[in-house]
Amino acid sequence: MEQFEIKKIVPWEPAGIDLSLTNSALCMIISVIFIVFTLSICLHKRSVIPTKRQAIPEAVYFFVQNIMGETLGKDGVKYFSFAFTLFTFIAVGNILGLFPYSFTFTSHLAAVGALSLFMLGLNIFFGLKRRGLSYFRTFLPHGVPLAMAPLIVPIEIISLLSKPMSLTIRLAVNMSVGHIMLKTIGTFIVTMGIGRIVPLVADMAVIMFEAFIALLQAYIYTTLSCVYLGQAISDEH
Amino acid sequence: MSELPQDILEIEKRLAKIKMKGQLKEEAVSYWGRIIVNGFRISTEFIGAVLVGLCVGYFLDLLFKTKAVCMIIFSIFGCVSGTVTIYNSYKQMEKEETKENLLG
Numbered sequence: 201m202e203q204f205e206i207k208k209i210v211p212w213e214p215a216g217i218d219l220s221l222t223n224s225a226l227c228m229i230i231s232v233i234f235i236v237f238t239l240s241i242c243l244h245k246r247s248v249i250p251t252k253r254q255a256i257p258e259a260v261y262f263f264v265q266n267i268m269g270e271t272l273g274k275d276g277v278k279y280f281s282f283a284f285t286l287f288t289f290i291a292v293g294n295i296l297g298l299f300p301y302s303f304t305f306t307s308h309l310a311a312v313g314a315l316s317l318f319m320l321g322l323n324i325f326f327g328l329k330r331r332g333l334s335y336f337r338t339f340l341p342h343g344v345p346l347a348m349a350p351l352i353v354p355i356e357i358i359s360l361l362s363k364p365m366s367l368t369i370r371l372a373v374n375m376s377v378g379h380i381m382l383k384t385i386g387t388f389i390v391t392m393g394i395g396r397i398v399p400l401v402a403d404m405a406v407i408m409f410e411a412f413i414a415l416l417q418a419y420i421y422t423t424l425s426c427v428y429l430g431q432a433i434s435d436e437h
Numbered sequence: 438m439s440e441l442p443q444d445i446l447e448i449e450k451r452l453a454k455i456k457m458k459g460q461l462k463e464e465a466v467s468y469w470g471r472i473i474v475n476g477f478r479i480s481t482e483f484i485g486a487v488l489v490g491l492c493v494g495y496f497l498d499l500l501f502k503t504k505a506v507c508m509i510i511f512s513i514f515g516c517v518s519g520t521v522t523i524y525n526s527y528k529q530m531e532k533e534e535t536k537e538n539l540l541g
Contacts, residue, residue, distance in 0.1 A: 270467065354511070358489050358518040366485030370477055416473065423474045 203379060204307060224305045231292040231305075260288065264422065271426035279429060282322075287422040294375060294414030298407065306417075307375035309368060316364035319425050323363075327432035335432075363428050367421060374417050378410045475530055482526065483519035490515020 210221035242257045250258055264284045268276030276283075290306060297304025305311045327335040339356040340349055385406060388399035441449075494511030498504055 266463075266467070270471075354514050355518045355521060358486055358493065358511075358515055359522050361489045361493075362482060362486035362515075362518060362522060365489050366478070366481040369485060369488075370481045419470065420474050420477050423470070424478055427478075 201380075203303075203383060204376065206308070223303045224308060224311060227293070227296055227303045227305050228311070231289060231296055234296075235288050235292055260284075263287075267419070267423050267426060271423060272430045275430075275433065276426070279326075279426070283422055283426055286425060287418055290371070290421050291415055291418035294418055295411065297375065297379065298410055298414065304375050304379055307372055307379060309372050312372045313364070313368045316367045319367065319428070320360075320364045323429055323432040326429060330433040367424060371417050371421050374413060378406075378413055382406055382410065471533075475526070479523055479526055482522045486519030486522055487512065487515040490518065 206222045206224050208220040208222055209226055212219050212221065239257055242253050245251075246254060261284070264287050265280065267287075268280055268283055272279065293306045294304070296302050297306065324335075327338075338360075339353050340346075341352075341356075344352055382403065385399050385403045389396045389403060392399060490511040490513070491508060493515075494508035497507035497511065501507065
């Protein structure tokens with residue numbers, strides 16, 4: 201399980217607070233630099249008829265736009281940059297973890313949990329901004345008698361908090377399980393002697409499957425984040 | 438009004454065919470995408486709600502020193518909340534499907 205271990209690269213503890221640069225933080229920084237660098241290069245010379253280089257970010261753009269259209273409708277345009285950032289960050293983070301000696305920060309509950317909690321905060325902020333104090337009616341829907349409030353309110357609060365929890369579990373568990381499977385099959389390649397060709401082929405197949413899962417999980421995370429955002433800003437409940 | 442030349446009409450036909458093909462492909466991707474997202478959503482939302490209930494109960498027990506009473510109550514709340522969430526998700530999916538069927 202050493203592939204999931206967080207190692208300090210540059211230790212730094214000002215006033216007893218641990219702000220060290222870890223392998224997880226480094227991979228996040230590399231992901232961001234990679235996204236910015238790739239997009240800058242691909243969109244350096246833009247033209248009306250896209251070149252092959254320009255077509256890559258445009259395809260991602262239309263893909264995310266499609267997600268927004270399906271989940272948020274016309275209102276989705278306002279939140280496009282947020283969804284695009286989220287999708288590219290998670291997708292690159294997942295793919296980056298497939299490289300040897302790299303680190304999958306999306307397999308850590310703390311990293312994904314922080315992102316999901318940020319999402320929850322954003323949902324509450326946009327919900328309050330759009331609907332004002334009537335946002336709190338979500339916790340006691342119309343038509344529910346006041347006497348039922350002690351039962352309904354905790355259920356609705358748990359329901360709200362379960363959204364970031366389920367987002368976190370889904371992504372972190374899927375990424376961890378894939379990597380554990382790769383490592384286990386990799387161990388067979390070393391120990392099986394002459395029959396090692398079988399786990400080698402299996403490992404190659406799993407790596408390809410993992411690349412698909414990495415993109416799929418980024419798609420699911422972004423779609424569900426948009427769905428939850430749509431629920432927060434929607435007036436019907 | 439003069440008619441369009443045959444080759445232009447041919448190009449228009451081919452463009453319409455390509456567009457139709459692209460649209461069908463997009464619809465198929467969107468359909469399967471929705472199925473996968475909904476499957477993952479329903480399977481983890483229930484677990485998420487139960488875990489949140491357990492965590493809230495655990496911390497309330499620590500706060501009020503009630504040891505396991507809040508945890509039991511909130512785990513029940515978590516189960517109910519998970520069921521309600523799944524039901525709401527199902528209702529939303531059904532609504533989307535009806536809307537799509539109406540639009541053709």
